[in-house]
Amino acid sequence: MNARIFNVLEFSKIKEQLIAQAASSLGVEKARSLAPSTDLAEVNRWQDETDEAYHVIRLKGNVPLGGISDIKPHVKRAAIGGVLSTQECLDIASTIYGGKQLKIFIDKLDDLELPIIREITEEIVPLNELEREIKSCIDDHGHMMDGASDKLRSLRSQIRTNENKVRDRLENVTRTKAKMLSDAIVTIRNNRYVLPVKQEYRSAIGGIVHDQSASGQTLFMEPQSVVELNNQLSAAKVEEKREIERILKELSVRVAADETLLIQNAEALAALDFIFARAKLSHVMKASRPKMNDNGVIKMKQARHPLIDSDEVVANDVELGEDYTAIVITGPNTGGKTVTLKMVGLCTLMAQSGLQVPALDGCELAVFSNVFADIGDEQSIEQSLSTFSSHMTNIVDILNTFDYKSLILFDELGAGTDPQEGAALAMSILDYVIQRGARVIATTHYPELKAYGYNRENVTNASVEFNVETLKPTYRLLIGVPGRSNAFEISKRLGLDDAVIEEAKTHIGADSKSVENMIASLETSRRKAESDYEQAEQTLQDAEDLKREVEKQWQQFEQQREALYKKAEEKAEKAVAKAREEAEIIVSELRNMQTEQEWKEHEWIEAKKLLQDAQPELSKKEKKQQASFNEEKAKELKPGDEVRLLTLDQKGTVIEQSGKNEFQVQIGIMKMKAKRKDLLFIRREEPTVERPLATVRGSNYHVKPELDLRGERFEEALQQLEKYMDDALLAGYNHVSIIHGKGTGALRKGVRDYARKHSRITHARDGEMSEGGSGVTVLELK
Known part of the structure; x- marks a missing residue:
């Protein structure tokens, strides 16, 4: 795109607003080079960047970008052997610190999806050692500190001592020979301490003249008594300057050693500053992502x-x-x-x-x-x-x-x-x-x-x-409706005689009149349609507000109901646990009393099973609901499945899938469509399969000849095994297969240990290859 279109559409003013949002010279430089791209993928990435930053600005209000400056020229000069100034070194340390703070800030935004910004932030390397070295030598005002080296500390102590001696001697002169001075002050000329002496007392004071006033009546003289002290002071200051230059040279060498990482940090910070400047401009404009x-x-x-x-x-x-x-x-x-x-x-x-x-x-x-x-x-x-x-x-x-x-x-x-x-x-x-x-x-x-x-x-x-009543434009764009001249209406509002207007109308052709009438009709229809749309929009908004309020109240009701279920369950479980403990004690005592008569093993098993099944109905219901809620998101619904419609809290049956994530459900005599997220799977009618039956005391037990424990925790697996063995013995099986998988072997060992201790298990062996090999243990029963 040529530059002319930017001037015509005033794109440069947008760039000026963007530059104002940049936090550093790095961002300003990027904003100045802002230009549109003609590549869709590149534009979408830029929009993704701005959108991510906009979310950060909206939630956090601001981003820590302070202290960052364009250090690339400093780093490149250090890399070719140049010696940086104290301020340039301080800019580098400040930029390192600013990048580190920004990196910490972004890392803490765990709740936000910021893939692009995080990718750029990963390029920022915290050069802590270089930052510490610079900060230990240069203070926040860009001055070399005494502690930068032992030699510098010694030199500055010497300088202060000599300055005090010189001042003391010169102040003594000002007290004793005040009438010979133009003013009783100590001043500096050519970096040496001097006194303002009247011209006529030049020989009386003696010493070196460094300057004179414009009138020639005052001479700025260095008395002979302080010449040697000033010489010592000047020599110490020269040494101080050399020591500072040596320290700066060392720091510059350190900067040059980290040239690649410093340039990388600067470019990453420039990109982030530019991205957040775009987001800030969006916030100011109340803009949205296209x-x-x-x-x-x-x-x-x-x-x-x-x-x-x-x-x-x-x-x-x-x-x-x-x-x-x-x-x-x-x-x-x-x-x-x-x-x-x-x-x-x-x-x-x-x-x-x-x-x-x-x-x-x-x-x-x-x-x-x-x-x-x-x-x-x-x-x-x-x-x-x-x-x-x-x-x-x-x-x-x-x-x-x-x-x-x-x-x-x-x-x-x-x-x-x-x-x-x-x-x-x-x-x-x-x-x-x-x-x-x-x-x-x-x-x-x-x-x-x-x-x-x-x-x-x-x-x-x-x-x-155009509003004919006020004779002013409304600036509203009407798509599909051509503009009217409104000349007659405007003239009438301005007071033109009706006779003149009617005469003018006679000079207009029938086609022009027809077009004007058509346009007027279109404008009227459009205004009515817009009014109806606004009313419909308001009604829809009210309905959505009411729906949200009902859903909120329903959710609160569900939470209260669940809390009551849970409380009742806990109470019932405590009662059952207490009863089980008492029953176990009684059963143990009865086992010890078998001397008088022999009790059959299957009677003990049946009694134990009845005890385990003595759970309160409330608890079963709660556990069933919890399990359903945990699995229903992953459950694939099929026609005939029984479900619960959560929005109405009604049971129904799936008729068919009517669309992606949408199903038609029969509830009573009513058929309706519902989203998958609103349907809770309850159960599915499975085809009837013939299973072995064993009759014990008139009860029928339907038990599989195998138990799959794969994926279960060790303790829970052994509990399931114990219950299964009771059922298998009641069913009259001669042998059963326990599927535990190969894994670490812990579950296999647990099954074998259990088998050795069980009085009704005569033998335990690995399964044949056709039975599952070492991943299965076959138990022989008597």
């Missing part, structure tokens, strides 16, 4: 011109690229036609530059290969071009350059020449660019173009609304 496409589709709801004050700008809806590829806007001057053109063009450039646009969420913009605009009166006096010639020069350049992926903005197309010829030329130009697939928005005054939109398949009319 969905980008490369199909030339523009859909913006309540879009605002980004350079007009938010209290004054009028938001408008703009759509282009699907049902029509061109919009012809008509309407009065100062009605907002040009503002609409610039708003669409500027928002397009912003979106292609990674900036969010001032519109409602859900807006959509296209990535164009080029954006062209012929806007405003660009008449050039120096080139002796008329308004028409100036416009046509621009239009010719556009027509020679554009392609099917271009957005073209024409302001007052065909203006500046004969109306009839201008209108014909405007329609021909529009036909040319539309036939080649470009997206076009054009404004015009020509009435001939009002009918143009109705006669072309890919063109629609639009207008800017």
Whole structure:
């Protein structure tokens, strides 16, 4: 895209606002180079970056980017052997610290998905050692500290001692020979302490003259008594300067050693500052992320011109690229036609530059290969071009350059020449660019173009609304409605005689009257439709608010009910546990009393099983619900499954799957559709399978000849094994298979240990290859 389009659409003002949001010179440099991209993937990545940063700004309010500066020139100079100043070293240390703080800040945002920002932050390397070395030598004001080296500390102590001696001697002179001095002060000339001596007392004071006043009446003299002390002081200061230069050279060498990492840190911080500057600008503009496409589709709801004050700008809806590829806007001057053109063009450039646009969420913009605009009166006096010639020069350049992926903005197309010829030329130009697939928005005054939109398949009319009552434009864009002249209505409001207006109407052809009446009818219908839409929108909002409130109350009710279930369960479990303990004691005592008569083993097993089954119904219900809730998200529903519709708390049956994540459910006599997340799986009718039966005391036990313990915890697996063996003995099996898998072998060993201790298990062996090998233990029963 050429620079001219940036000037026409005032893109540079957007860049100025972006620069103001940057926190460092690194970000400023990036903001100055802001330019739109024509690559959809690159634009989407930029938009992802801005969106991630916007979420951080929205939740945290600010980002720690203080102390960061552009250290790349300092680092590169150190790398070629240059010696850095104290301030340059301090800038490097401050930038290292700022990068470290930003890295810590981003790392703490665990609750946010920030893949791109985290990827960039990972490139920041905390150079703690270099930072400490610099900070131990240079203070926050850029001064070399005494503790930078032992030699520097000694030299500065010597300097302070000599300065005190010199001052003491000179102050003694000022007290004893005050009348010989112009002023009783000690001052400095040529880095040496001197006194202001009157010209006539020069020989009385004696010493070296370093300067004199403009009148020559005052000489700044160094008395002979302090010359030697000043010499010692000067020598110490020279040594101090050499020591500081030595320390700075060492620090510069350290900086040069970390050149690669420092440049990497600076580039990462520049990228982050630039990203967060874009996010801050979005926050200021109350902008939203546009969905980008490369199909030339523009859909913006309540879009605002980004350079007009938010209290004054009028938001408008703009759509282009699907049902029509061109919009012809008509309407009065100062009605907002040009503002609409610039708003669409500027928002397009912003979106292609990674900036969010001032519109409602859900807006959509296209990535164009080029954006062209012929806007405003660009008449050039120096080139002796008329308004028409100036416009046509621009239009010719556009027509020679554009392609099917271009957005073209024409302001007052065909203006500046004969109306009839201008209108014909405007329609021909529009036909040319539309036939080649470009997206076009054009404004015009020509009435001939009002009918143009109705006669072309890919063109629609639009207008800017004008309030006849107030005689002012409302700046609202009306898509699908061409503009009216409103000349008669305005004239009447201004007081023109009715007879004159009626006479004027007789000079208008029937076709013009018909078009004006049609436009008036369209405007009335549109206003009514907008009013109805607003009412429907409000009703929908009220219904959604009511739905959310009901859902909230229902959730609270469910939580209270679950709490009561849990409380009752805990109470019942305590009672059952106590009863079980007492029953175990009784059973143990009865076993010891078997001397009088022999008890059958299966009777003990059945008694123990009945005891284990003595669980309260409430507890079973609670556990069943909990298990269902834990598994229902992963359960695949099939026709015939029994489910619970959570929104109505009613049981039903799945009839069929009517869409992705949507099912048709039969509840009583009612059929309805429900989302998968609102359905809780209860049970499924399994096909009947014949299983071995064993009759004990008139009860039937249905038990499989195998038990699968894979995936179970060790303690829970042994509990299941104990219960299973009771059931298997009651069923009358001669042998059973325990599937425990190979794994670590712990579960296999536990099964074998259990088998050795059980009185009814005669033998335990590994399964055959056809039975599962060492992953299965076969138990022989008696």
